[in-house]
Amino acid sequence: MGKPIEGLFYFVGGFNAESTKLYEFVKSQKKHVYKTDNADEIDQGFKQLGKAIVVFSDAKFALSFLAENNLPSESVMPCLLIDKEGSYNDDVMKRFQKLNLRFYTPKLSAQLVKDIKDFYKQVKATVKEDEVEFIVPKDE
Amino acid sequence: MSIPASLVAKHFMVVDDYESMRVMVSEQLKAFGINKITFASSGNEALKKISDLDSSDPIQYVLTDMMMKDGSGIDLVTGIRQQLGKKNLPVLMITSKSEINLLLDAIKAGISNYLTKPWEEEEFAKKLMECDKN
Numbered sequence: 001m002g003k004p005i006e007g008l009f010y011f012v013g014g015f016n017a018e019s020t021k022l023y024e025f026v027k028s029q030k031k032h033v034y035k036t037d038n039a040d041e042i043d044q045g046f047k048q049l050g051k052a053i054v055v056f057s058d059a060k061f062a063l064s065f066l067a068e069n070n071l072p073s074e075s076v077m078p079c080l081l082i083d084k085e086g087s088y089n090d091d092v093m094k095r096f097q098k099l100n101l102r103f104y105t106p107k108l109s110a111q112l113v114k115d116i117k118d119f120y121k122q123v124k125a126t127v128k129e130d131e132v133e134f135i136v137p138k139d140e
Numbered sequence: 141m142s143i144p145a146s147l148v149a150k151h152f153m154v155v156d157d158y159e160s161m162r163v164m165v166s167e168q169l170k171a172f173g174i175n176k177i178t179f180a181s182s183g184n185e186a187l188k189k190i191s192d193l194d195s196s197d198p199i200q201y202v203l204t205d206m207m208m209k210d211g212s213g214i215d216l217v218t219g220i221r222q223q224l225g226k227k228n229l230p231v232l233m234i235t236s237k238s239e240i241n242l243l244l245d246a247i248k249a250g251i252s253n254y255l256t257k258p259w260e261e262e263e264f265a266k267k268l269m270e271c272d273k274n
Contacts, residue, residue, distance in 0.1 A: 005167050008160055034160045041158040044236070048164055048258040 007051040009033040010042045012065060019057040039069030143172045143265060147272050151197060152177045155186045155204040155216060156234075165203055165234065168264055182208055183216035191224060199229070201272070206235040206242060214242065214249045221250040230271040234259075 009026050011019065011033065026033045036042065046052040056062035152169060154177055156162045166177050178199060180186035190199045202220065204213040217231050233246050233254040243254060252271040255264060 005164060010160070032160065032163060036158075036160070038158065041160060044158065044257060045160045045164065048161075050258075 005032055005049060007032070007053065008045045008049055009053050009055060010045065011035045011055045011057075012037055012042070013061045014057050016057045019055055022055065037065075039065070143174070143268065144272075147201075147269065148173045150174070150176070150200040150272075151193075152201045152203065153180060153186060153190065153199045154178075155180045155183065155202065155208075155213070157181050157205065157208040157210065161205065168259075168261065169203075171261070172265060172268070182210035183213065183219065184210055186216055187219045187223065190220065190226070190229075194224075201268075202229060202231045204231065204233055206233055206239045206246065212242075213251075214246050217246065217249045217251050232267055232271045 009023075009031065011023055012035075015023065023033060023035075034041075042052065042054055056065070152174055154162050154165045154169070156165065159181075162179050162181070166179070169175075169177060178189060178193070180189055183204070186202070186204065190202070193199055202216075204216050206213045213233050217233070220226050220229055220231060227250075230252045231250070233243075233251045234257060235243065235246075235254055236257050240256075246254065253267050255267045
């Protein structure tokens, strides 16, 4: 029998060092992680599973992508913003909040870690010097 | 829900242009114990694979998305019925609620049944079995 899918990660747009780290980590855990720029694919996956995280590496791109594609179609779609270069600012954050999205920046690493751990129970992650470090459990 | 062994043993094809949706459909099939699955990312690829495998390891059940970049699921089922002459190959069309208006065309083209996204596991199993009886 197959295992039920726990959740999906959709990486949209480009990558930076931090989002690459997360991508490689999730992939190494044999989780369901996809690179896509297709909003319909994200929307369908989210509606089917009810559990998907959309990962952006650039705040400005994220906002324009979401606006252009009229996302999210549901009230809550977790979006993970890993923009260490700081293209986000208070205005950008307010716009994210208006879209009713949960979002994270490196400054909100603790919340990110908590949510990632909630998302995948077996993941161990810590915050180290304002960076998120993902750790493969020793017993796996 | 228990799926009959005769259905579990069949060779399935999953057709969708989105990789994540192909995986979700196949994981659902695997949860039913169905493990022999061939994938196609377009209608044309599906038709070619069905044709190529026909003499060695024929596809016995097709699950296809309705709307794809490279032709629709309706084009695929038309190809299966008319081009390949496979009148009895079960074809379960997976649709979004917004595509319901296209269902009449899909039925005319020869789908065996349809499943609306997002699906529930029980409904998925029921539709799978209904298709197999047709």
